[in-house]
Amino acid sequence: MVPTLCGRIQTRLFLLALVGGVLTALLVPVLPVDAPRPAIYQSAFVVLAAVAVLGVGWELLYHLLMQWRWEKDWPTMFGLLTLVPEGLLVGFLAVSGVLPWLPAPVPLDAFVLHFVVVWIGVWLVANGPMRVPFIRWRFRGGRLM
Incomplete structure (x- = not known):
């Protein structure tokens, strides 16, 4: 089953909150930033929240673009490569x-490291381990609730 728009948004927000939150918390101590630790955590989680909020808008755009594809879905690699336009927008902001x-x-090198690690982590979990605890996820169009 092809994930529906609602299913993709739910999955994106869930994975960014769970996987993105854990990876962000683990990654902040090694980010190349010279600032007090609470400010680094705040910046990292603000960036993560921006990816989540702006991601809903991106999902609407991707849904529109998918309407011109025969099977109305992206190949899996497109899901990974969407990190480029989303990263450019959030990175600029x-x-x-x-x-x-x-x-x-946010320093550019810290942003790139944080964004790429979180994006790849979320993408890997969505395309692998997520299918184990959420066995019916795929049959419900990607919806979690």
């Missing part, structure tokens, strides 16, 4: 310091 609740602009 984070590095320029435009995101709300961001204590300071």
Whole structure:
């Protein structure tokens, strides 16, 4: 079954909260940022929240683009490669310091490391281990609830 728009949004938010939150918490201590630890955690979680919020908009755009595809779905590799446009947008907002609740602009190298690790982690879990505890996930169009 092809994941529905609602299923993709639910899965995205769930995985960003669970997998993204854990990876962010583990990654913050090794990020190349010279700032107090609470400010680094705040910045990292603000960026993660921005990826989640803006991701809903991206899902709407991807859904529109998928309507022109014969099978109305992306190949799995497209799901991985969507990190490029999403990363560019959130990266621009984070590095320029435009995101709300961001204590300071995020250094580019720290953003890239954080974003790529979280994105690949979420993508790997969505395409593998997630199918074990959520056996019926695929048959419900990707919806979790």
